Amino acid sequence: MNNFEFKNPTKIIFGKDTIAKLENEIPQDAKVLLLYGGGSIKKNGIYEQVKSAIKNLKVVEFGGIPANPEYAVLMDALKIIKDEEITYLLAVGGGSVIDGTKILSAAALFEGDIPWDILSKGIKTEKGMPFGTVLTLPATGSEMNSGAVITRAETKEKRTMGGPGLFPEFSILDPQVISSIPQRQLANGLTDAFTHVLEQYMTYPNGALLQDRFAESVLQTIIEVAPKVLKDPTDYKAAADFMWSCTMALNGLLQKGVPTDWAVHAMGHELTALFGIDHARTLAVIAPSHYKYNFEAKKEKLAQYGERVWNITEGSTDDKAYAAIERTVAFFHELGIDTKLSDYTKDYEGTAETISKRFTERGWLGLGEHQTLSPDKVEKIVKMAY
Amino acid sequence: MNNFEFKNPTKIIFGKDTIAKLENEIPQDAKVLLLYGGGSIKKNGIYEQVKSAIKNLKVVEFGGIPANPEYAVLMDALKIIKDEEITYLLAVGGGSVIDGTKILSAAALFEGDIPWDILSKGIKTEKGMPFGTVLTLPATGSEMNSGAVITRAETKEKRTMGGPGLFPEFSILDPQVISSIPQRQLANGLTDAFTHVLEQYMTYPNGALLQDRFAESVLQTIIEVAPKVLKDPTDYKAAADFMWSCTMALNGLLQKGVPTDWAVHAMGHELTALFGIDHARTLAVIAPSHYKYNFEAKKEKLAQYGERVWNITEGSTDDKAYAAIERTVAFFHELGIDTKLSDYTKDYEGTAETISKRFTERGWLGLGEHQTLSPDKVEKIVKMAY
Numbered sequence: 017m018n019n020f021e022f023k024n025p026t027k028i029i030f031g032k033d034t035i036a037k038l039e040n041e042i043p044q045d046a047k048v049l050l051l052y053g054g055g056s057i058k059k060n061g062i063y064e065q066v067k068s069a070i071k072n073l074k075v076v077e078f079g080g081i082p083a084n085p086e087y088a089v090l091m092d093a094l095k096i097i098k099d100e101e102i103t104y105l106l107a108v109g110g111g112s113v114i115d116g117t118k119i120l121s122a123a124a125l126f127e128g129d130i131p132w133d134i135l136s137k138g139i140k141t142e143k144g145m146p147f148g149t150v151l152t153l154p155a156t157g158s159e160m161n162s163g164a165v166i167t168r169a170e171t172k173e174k175r176t177m178g179g180p181g182l183f184p185e186f187s188i189l190d191p192q193v194i195s196s197i198p199q200r201q202l203a204n205g206l207t208d209a210f211t212h213v214l215e216q217y218m219t220y221p222n223g224a225l226l227q228d229r230f231a232e233s234v235l236q237t238i239i240e241v242a243p244k245v246l247k248d249p250t251d252y253k254a255a256a257d258f259m260w261s262c263t264m265a266l267n268g269l270l271q272k273g274v275p276t277d278w279a280v281h282a283m284g285h286e287l288t289a290l291f292g293i294d295h296a297r298t299l300a301v302i303a304p305s306h307y308k309y310n311f312e313a314k315k316e317k318l319a320q321y322g323e324r325v326w327n328i329t330e331g332s333t334d335d336k337a338y339a340a341i342e343r344t345v346a347f348f349h350e351l352g353i354d355t356k357l358s359d360y361t362k363d364y365e366g367t368a369e370t371i372s373k374r375f376t377e378r379g380w381l382g383l384g385e386h387q388t389l390s391p392d393k394v395e396k397i398v399k400m401a402y
Numbered sequence: 403m404n405n406f407e408f409k410n411p412t413k414i415i416f417g418k419d420t421i422a423k424l425e426n427e428i429p430q431d432a433k434v435l436l437l438y439g440g441g442s443i444k445k446n447g448i449y450e451q452v453k454s455a456i457k458n459l460k461v462v463e464f465g466g467i468p469a470n471p472e473y474a475v476l477m478d479a480l481k482i483i484k485d486e487e488i489t490y491l492l493a494v495g496g497g498s499v500i501d502g503t504k505i506l507s508a509a510a511l512f513e514g515d516i517p518w519d520i521l522s523k524g525i526k527t528e529k530g531m532p533f534g535t536v537l538t539l540p541a542t543g544s545e546m547n548s549g550a551v552i553t554r555a556e557t558k559e560k561r562t563m564g565g566p567g568l569f570p571e572f573s574i575l576d577p578q579v580i581s582s583i584p585q586r587q588l589a590n591g592l593t594d595a596f597t598h599v600l601e602q603y604m605t606y607p608n609g610a611l612l613q614d615r616f617a618e619s620v621l622q623t624i625i626e627v628a629p630k631v632l633k634d635p636t637d638y639k640a641a642a643d644f645m646w647s648c649t650m651a652l653n654g655l656l657q658k659g660v661p662t663d664w665a666v667h668a669m670g671h672e673l674t675a676l677f678g679i680d681h682a683r684t685l686a687v688i689a690p691s692h693y694k695y696n697f698e699a700k701k702e703k704l705a706q707y708g709e710r711v712w713n714i715t716e717g718s719t720d721d722k723a724y725a726a727i728e729r730t731v732a733f734f735h736e737l738g739i740d741t742k743l744s745d746y747t748k749d750y751e752g753t754a755e756t757i758s759k760r761f762t763e764r765g766w767l768g769l770g771e772h773q774t775l776s777p778d779k780v781e782k783i784v785k786m787a788y
Contacts, residue, residue, distance in 0.1 A: 021413065031404065229619035256610075363756070
């Protein structure tokens with residue numbers, strides 16, 4: 017096991033009818049900016065529950081944060097934070113709203129002039145404006161971690177940010193919210209969380225036995241509940257396991273003590289930036305090609321995954337590893353997720369070269385757990401994913 | 403899955419040669435009370451590493467905290483905290499030293515007159531004196547939780563305490579410390595952590611699929627590394643998995659969303675208080691009888707445990723459940739841990755009645771996950787364990 021440091025101070029409030037507990041989590045003298053997305057919370061009753069819970073607080077609202085939270089929109093919210101002297105942020109939404117809230121938390125106390133520098137210069141936020149979340153869409157794990165991904169439409173970029181000051185103070189996870197989520201987003205959430213685990217697991221064995229088993233536990237649970245969640249989103253038991261699996265998939269625990277990859281995300285983000293493909297679906301496009309291209313380096317872990325998660329017991333290490341990739345592709349298909357770029361766009365020619373060029377320009381010359389995935393290799397993987 | 407709240411703010415610093423990082427974790431203006439046990443840290447080099455790391459701080463020392471930390475001894479330390487105007491506590495030791503430090507953290511800021519009230523009246527500590535730990539003996543998980551068990555020799559009592567103010571600010575876990583731990587204590591640590599997981603798992607199925615798998619992951623890992631740790635405590639890989647498993651076994655995560663038992667601990671504590679038997683060994687004495695006595699209520703989980711953890715695939719649910727108990731007993735024996743009270747003392751007659759009477763006097767009329775384990779049942783279980 018590698019050396020590591022781990023600290024995650026977010027308070028999780030999990031379960032049925034927990035949104036009312038908001039009342040006790042935000043300081044009574046706070047001036048709150050309530051942030052949300054496209055307005056679905058006004059249709060499914062969550063908005064009313066939230067408003068009722070914080071009725072005694074001073075609250076300003078900012079809705080309309082889009083999927084792949086857009087920098088320009090968030091800068092409008094930052095202006096409100098400053099003009100209204102906001103002291104506390106409350107994100108009610110999925111990963112996009114929470115991620116958007118994180119850049120606001122960072123930017124509100126940022127001493128530089130240009131908030132984009134936080135992303136472009138990779139500035140770690142040590143202290144942000146305090147914020148909490150009410151999760152409405154399980155997927156990204158943003159509700160219990162300190163990272164965020166922000167999109168800038170004018171340059172077609174998706175960039176990451178984070179820092180120890182960006183953990184939510186609290187996150188409320190009521191699995192009942194899942195009953196009103198459309199199938200497409202449920203499938204995305206399952207795929208996103210599943211791939212988050214793979215990024216922290218599908219590398220090479222390093223003797224972190226417990227960490228491996230925790231990762232496999234999340235994968236097994238997602239596989240077990242996925243058909244139930246898709247068939248009946250009002251199945252509370254399945255919804256609860258789904259929601260908690262998404263949080264545990266990316267709250268920092270699984271990545272401790274082990275090598276991590278994240279090249280699938282690096283490539284996937286570009287597909288969202290270039291074509292607007294749903295984040296989770298870009299991961300399902302890239303992951304199979306990535307694992308096939310890096311087969312030799314990853315086959316021991318692929319075989320372990322095949323054995324323990326998919327019960328693939330026949331054949332050699334190579335056989336099991338290959339079968340595990342195929343089974344993963346089949347799983348994505350069972351969720352209704354296409355796994356080739358050409359399933360999403362006809363304009364895919366040149367994409368591999370564009371992404372490779374971008375990575376070169378950014379100095380991303382060695383991605384992955386061995387830091388050896390160079391832009392020319394990225395180009396080949398993306399081509400394999402056409 | 404049951405509703406739950408989870409917050410664990412302890413910073414874990416894990417790995418090889420991490421004790422030197424102490425320097426950055428304690429405020430520079432702190433006046434530190436360095437607490438330790440019987441002095442083994444002066445033989446194995448840990449004391450020197452700690453002293454070197456905090457050489458620029460004002461430090462007072464208090465050694466001699468015994469196993470099953472003794473209230474009277476700790477009150478001597480409390481006097482030093484007050485006389486010397488200590489502001490920060492540093493525990494260097496195993497669960498006993500850390501637990502002892504927790505009552506000091508609580509008592510240092512306690513507004514009542516008699517610190518024992520914290521234990522006897524079950525007062526939750528919301529804010530304690532800040533403290534950190536350097537773990538020298540993996541077992542109890544105290545390094546990443548907010549609970550403690552304190553012994554009072556004059557009344558032969560072991561009582562529990564805790565509260566959200568009693569999480570360590572940081573804990574340093576260097577698996578190299580394991581190389582100098584005696585076999586007896588290694589076996590105790592493995593047994594203690596294993597039983598901690600059982601207390602949070604061996605109840606009844608409630609659909610918390612991920613939580614069950616996390617618990618099984620810790621059990622499987624302890625089983626896998628136990629023989630390696632006992633055979634060669636200098637095996638760093640095995641030591642690291644052992645140490646991390648002990649922490650994860652009782653840092654609060656496993657118990658969230660599931661019913662918990664803890665009756666094994668309640669009964670076991672009495673055996674330590676009455677006979678001075680090592681804590682872990684009392685758990686190995688009680689657990690098999692407890693599971694046999696409550697077989698009908700627990701057999702579904704026992705069978706699941708048998709299947710997933712011990713690969714027991716033959717027979718009915720009852721068969722698997724019974725075999726799982728037998729396999730657990732065999733595992734304790736493989737660790738060199740005896741599982742009958744008569745293996746430890748010849749004076750066991752009347753013990754069951756004594757414990758039953760104590761529980762009645764304390765009003766502990768319904769232990770266990772169903773809160774139905776009454777003192778008369780406790781009496782029968784302890785007798786089965788003779």
